Amino acid sequence: MLIGFGIMLILGFSQQSGPTGLETRFGNFGTVLFNEASIATNTGSANSALTGMSPNAVIGLFLGMFVQAIPGADGLGMMMMIVFVILTLFLVGLMVGKTPEFMSMKINPRDVKIAAFVFLIHPMIILIPAVVAYTTDNAQTVVSGVSSPMTFTQVLYEYTSAAANNGSDYLGTSANTAFWNWSTAWVMILGRYPPIGLMLAIAGSFTTRDRKEVVEPIKTSGPLFVGVLSVMVFILTVLTFFPFLVMGPFSL
Amino acid sequence: MVYQRGKQSIFDSKILRDSAVKLSPLYLARNSPVMFTVEVAFLLVLGIALIPNMSSDFVNENSLFYFESAIILIATVWFATFSESLSEAQARAKVDSLRNLEKEVQAKKLVGGEEVPVASTSLRPGDRVRVYAGEIIPRDGIITEGKSFIDESMMTGESNPVFKEKDNPVLGGTKVASDKITVEITAEAGKSFLDEMVSLIEGATRPKTKNEIALTILLAGLSLIFITVVGTMMFLGYYLGYRMDIAVLFALLVALMPTTIGALLPAIGIAGINRLARDNIVVKSGKGVEAAGDCDVLILDKTGTITEGARRAIAFVPLEAFTEQDIVEAAYASSFNDPTPEGRSIIELANQMKIEPSFMMEVLAAKPIDFNSETRYSGIELSPKKKLSVNPSPSNPDLPRTRVSSRIEDMEGSNIQVRILKGAVDAILKIASRVNEAELKWKAQEVSKTGGTPLAVAINDEVIGLVSLKDTLKKDIREKLGEVHITGINTVMITGDNLLTARMIAKEAGIDQVMAEAKPTDKLGRVVDEQLKGHVVGMIGDGTNDAPALAKADIGLAMNRGTAAAREAANMVDLDSDPSKILKAVKLGKQLLMTRGAITTFSIANDIAKYFAILPAMFSKVNPKAEALNLMHLHSPESAVISTLIFNAVIIPFLIPLSLKGVKYKAEPLEKTFVKNMLIYGVGGVVLPFAGIKAIDLLVGLFWR
Numbered sequence: 001m002l003i004g005f006g007i008m009l010i011l012g013f014s015q016q017s018g019p020t021g022l023e024t025r026f027g028n029f030g031t032v033l034f035n036e037a038s039i040a041t042n043t044g045s046a047n048s049a050l051t052g053m054s055p056n057a058v059i060g061l062f063l064g065m066f067v068q069a070i071p072g073a074d075g076l077g078m079m080m081m082i083v084f085v086i087l088t089l090f091l092v093g094l095m096v097g098k099t100p101e102f103m104s105m106k107i108n109p110r111d112v113k114i115a116a117f118v119f120l121i122h123p124m125i126i127l128i129p130a131v132v133a134y135t136t137d138n139a140q141t142v143v144s145g146v147s148s149p150m151t152f153t154q155v156l157y158e159y160t161s162a163a164a165n166n167g168s169d170y171l172g173t174s175a176n177t178a179f180w181n182w183s184t185a186w187v188m189i190l191g192r193y194p195p196i197g198l199m200l201a202i203a204g205s206f207t208t209r210d211r212k213e214v215v216e217p218i219k220t221s222g223p224l225f226v227g228v229l230s231v232m233v234f235i236l237t238v239l240t241f242f243p244f245l246v247m248g249p250f251s252l
Numbered sequence: 253m254v255y256q257r258g259k260q261s262i263f264d265s266k267i268l269r270d271s272a273v274k275l276s277p278l279y280l281a282r283n284s285p286v287m288f289t290v291e292v293a294f295l296l297v298l299g300i301a302l303i304p305n306m307s308s309d310f311v312n313e314n315s316l317f318y319f320e321s322a323i324i325l326i327a328t329v330w331f332a333t334f335s336e337s338l339s340e341a342q343a344r345a346k347v348d349s350l351r352n353l354e355k356e357v358q359a360k361k362l363v364g365g366e367e368v369p370v371a372s373t374s375l376r377p378g379d380r381v382r383v384y385a386g387e388i389i390p391r392d393g394i395i396t397e398g399k400s401f402i403d404e405s406m407m408t409g410e411s412n413p414v415f416k417e418k419d420n421p422v423l424g425g426t427k428v429a430s431d432k433i434t435v436e437i438t439a440e441a442g443k444s445f446l447d448e449m450v451s452l453i454e455g456a457t458r459p460k461t462k463n464e465i466a467l468t469i470l471l472a473g474l475s476l477i478f479i480t481v482v483g484t485m486m487f488l489g490y491y492l493g494y495r496m497d498i499a500v501l502f503a504l505l506v507a508l509m510p511t512t513i514g515a516l517l518p519a520i521g522i523a524g525i526n527r528l529a530r531d532n533i534v535v536k537s538g539k540g541v542e543a544a545g546d547c548d549v550l551i552l553d554k555t556g557t558i559t560e561g562a563r564r565a566i567a568f569v570p571l572e573a574f575t576e577q578d579i580v581e582a583a584y585a586s587s588f589n590d591p592t593p594e595g596r597s598i599i600e601l602a603n604q605m606k607i608e609p610s611f612m613m614e615v616l617a618a619k620p621i622d623f624n625s626e627t628r629y630s631g632i633e634l635s636p637k638k639k640l641s642v643n644p645s646p647s648n649p650d651l652p653r654t655r656v657s658s659r660i661e662d663m664e665g666s667n668i669q670v671r672i673l674k675g676a677v678d679a680i681l682k683i684a685s686r687v688n689e690a691e692l693k694w695k696a697q698e699v700s701k702t703g704g705t706p707l708a709v710a711i712n713d714e715v716i717g718l719v720s721l722k723d724t725l726k727k728d729i730r731e732k733l734g735e736v737h738i739t740g741i742n743t744v745m746i747t748g749d750n751l752l753t754a755r756m757i758a759k760e761a762g763i764d765q766v767m768a769e770a771k772p773t774d775k776l777g778r779v780v781d782e783q784l785k786g787h788v789v790g791m792i793g794d795g796t797n798d799a800p801a802l803a804k805a806d807i808g809l810a811m812n813r814g815t816a817a818a819r820e821a822a823n824m825v826d827l828d829s830d831p832s833k834i835l836k837a838v839k840l841g842k843q844l845l846m847t848r849g850a851i852t853t854f855s856i857a858n859d860i861a862k863y864f865a866i867l868p869a870m871f872s873k874v875n876p877k878a879e880a881l882n883l884m885h886l887h888s889p890e891s892a893v894i895s896t897l898i899f900n901a902v903i904i905p906f907l908i909p910l911s912l913k914g915v916k917y918k919a920e921p922l923e924k925t926f927v928k929n930m931l932i933y934g935v936g937g938v939v940l941p942f943a944g945i946k947a948i949d950l951l952v953g954l955f956w957r
Contacts, residue, residue, distance in 0.1 A: 090466065094467070094850075095930065099546045116470055120473055120476050128480070139491075149875075243485050
């Protein structure tokens with residue numbers, strides 16, 4: 001079910017994109033599909049240079065990394081999805097007048113707190129380094145000295161890719177400087193280990209919890225929950241980065 | 253927007269003052285981080301308005317725009333504090349109306365049989381006072397003499413006066429409607445039930461519940477994310493050459509933060525307790541209300557909750573050797589001196605069947621045998637006949653002589669003492685020797701199968717037959733339990749009846765499980781069992797032996813007429829002493845959670861439209877491509893920002909009635925509720941702001957300079 005949801009998400013992205021630049025053996029559709037799939041699943045491999053891709057395709061890549069919750073992804077995919085599920089269940093539970101439960105276990109304030117932290121870390125380690133890169137002039141020097149939507153897209157991509165454990169790159173070889181290497185390294189560490197630690201904390205507290213023998217009020221399967229979950233994922237991640245997508249790839 | 257209840261106006265000066273006091277940043281920082289952020293934004297925008305030209309990069313609108321923004325921002329905060337004050341005022345109104353009752357009254361204290369007028373406050377426990385019709389009972393106590401109807405409407409809302417007699421408890425502040433009674437005071441001054449209740453309601457400014465804490469954390473998390481977004485946007489925008497105005501950035505922040513739910517959260521919590529208070533249920537903690545919403549197992553007493561509690565005779569069952577006439581006559585006679593509703597119902601049924609014992613004269617002169625817990629039967633003992641054989645058939649020669657009447661005559665004639673008794677089958681079996689035991693037991697079982705309770709009737713040691721007593725189901729209980737069932741709550745009926753009877757009644761009322769032949773102490777065991785299985789258990793109790801179970805249960809609803817121990821242990825007290833109220837508590841608890849969830853969803857869904865209103869305003873001046881985002885085609889960038897802020901602010905007062913009354917609740921499967929609420933508050937939350945902001949923009953556009 002959840003994997004089906006992942007595929008649906010990827011297809012959604014690939015439909016809105018169309019590459020303008022590079023021709024490959026796969027043709028436009030094949031190239032984009034490969035890139036979207038590989039980046040959304042956190043593998044980071046690419047079969048074309050990103051600079052050649054259309055703005056829409058790049059937005060698709062960004063979305064995949066912002067969400068980074070494709071189950072089965074190489075990295076935090078399923079874990080992130082579970083955090084999304086917890087937050088969604090929290091709201092859904094309230095909507096039907098029940099204290100929210102996940103797998104027949106009550107969701108308590110601590111879980112929500114940790115889940116909120118996981119979501120807070122992601123924008124922070126993408127946006128704050130980007131600001132630092134600009135204020136220290138590193139962004140401007142590395143990419144042709146002008147501040148255009150293109151350079152911003154490249155800078156944003158660098159940190160998004162690092163934060164989402166991706167590894168694909170948009171800056172090119174010119175970014176092989178101490179600042180970029182160090183900052184990217186730090187973002188990678190912060191993007192991977194603190195969320196894993198926090199998620200382990202959630203998992204740990206769930207293992208000690210009594211599991212009820214009661215049927216869950218809201219089933220976590222079926223189109224209804226998946227639909228709501230998708231909307232929640234969209235709102236929680238995409239809305240966060242919406243202005244930056246507008247400033248970056250959207251304005252290319 | 254105008255929300256009025258009774259005579260209480262929303263523009264009561266007290267509410268206004270209170271909501272103004274709550275604007276204090278210190279108060280907000282502690283209670284509502286979201287509103288605190290809005291207030292900080294207000295102060296900064298106000299600062300810019302007062303000191304223009306502080307920065308050419310981030311300040312580039314005229315100061316009127318800043319003043320307007322500042323006013324709307326502080327209005328947003330005020331709407332939030334106002335909603336909180338309003339719901340608190342409603343709680344206070346209930347307390348005040350109760351306080352008025354507690355005014356000092358003149359009491360007529362009995363000193364050595366003489367009535368001495370004293371002030372009610374000087375009474376001590378143990379004092380006796382006499383209260384006449386039309387007077388107010390000075391304090392809680394127990395009637396020691398007399399009987400009367402008592403008007404308890406001010407306390408319980410029950411408009412019919414309640415009949416009370418010797419040994420019944422009465423409440424201070426209630427009015428004697430008829431006759432006169434003598435009351436022995438049991439409560440200390442300031443410790444009466446009324447005082448208890450006032451302090452309970454005033455305690456409505458309560459600690460936050462678990463769900464509330466979790467929601468506050470989620471909202472704070474969202475706010476922090478948006479603060480990060482807007483903060484970094486300011487810098488990045490600057491480097492990318494957008495001239496972003498700081499007030500517009502603040503407007504974006506305030507618009508994105510979940511201000512609607514942040515503003516209404518405290519009001520929703522207090523309103524939940526209020527609504528229960530309006531139904532005369534006093535809640536001791538907000539936790540209880542929430543637990544009520546979660547409840548999935550209800551343990552209900554049969555008597556009083558599911559049934560009326562007054563068993564009535566519905567049929568007479570004679571044994572093989574007798575006719576119906578026999579059993580009716582015997583039962584009539586045995587119940588003649590029985591003042592209980594059961595006894596009276598037997599007489600009534602006999603009257604309906606137009607059967608009266610032919611030995612009526614003897615019955616009238618008979619000596620009653622009272623029920624006692626050892627013998628467990630009651631009846632009459634016929635007095636020995638004086639003018640014995642003068643007239644063989646003295647009472648009424650027209651009446652047909654049955655075996656019972658002839659037998660009684662024979663016995664009387666031979667001067668044997670005649671006792672006509674009725675009681676539980678096993679109690680009668682103990683004293684009866686001339687009976688076909690198997691037949692009696694079989695017939696008793698037949699009665700049980702129909703949901704009745706069998707009562708055996710015997711003359712001396714010969715069993716005549718059975719009376720089938722049945723408790724009538726409460727009105728609407730089937731529908732009420734049906735609703736409960738739909739929402740996925742399991743019901744368990746506890747009763748002292750045998751399994752057959754219990755099953756029958758359960759089937760009739762629509763109860764899922766029964767616990768038959770249960771002692772009151774079995775309740776605690778059942779509560780613990782269900783909790784171990786992970787259920788949230790609700791139960792009702794009124795006796796002292798219910799107290800441990802009430803304390804253990806997640807929702808313990810004690811009856812007002814119950815013992816103090818029960819009231820102490822429970823987390824809710826029903827003033828009307830109507831056990832079926834627990835269903836209402838469950839409903840209100842669910843409503844409380846739903847209201848929170850619905851407004852949170854609404855608040856988050858609003859963000860989509862707000863992005864599309866403010867982002868074009870920020871970007872399109874410099875970046876023509878951003879024009880594609882301008883879906884709403886608002887009047888001007890400035891009016892877009894102002895309209896969004898106005899929408900953000902006025903949506904709060906518009907939702908105050910909803911948060912005070914609660915989201916509409918209908919008993920239906922959870923899945924259905926979920927879809928419905930998602931459509932209304934989720935999809936509605938996406939669509940409404942588009943329409944709302946556009947409408948406000950059109951309006952603002954008319955006056956735009």
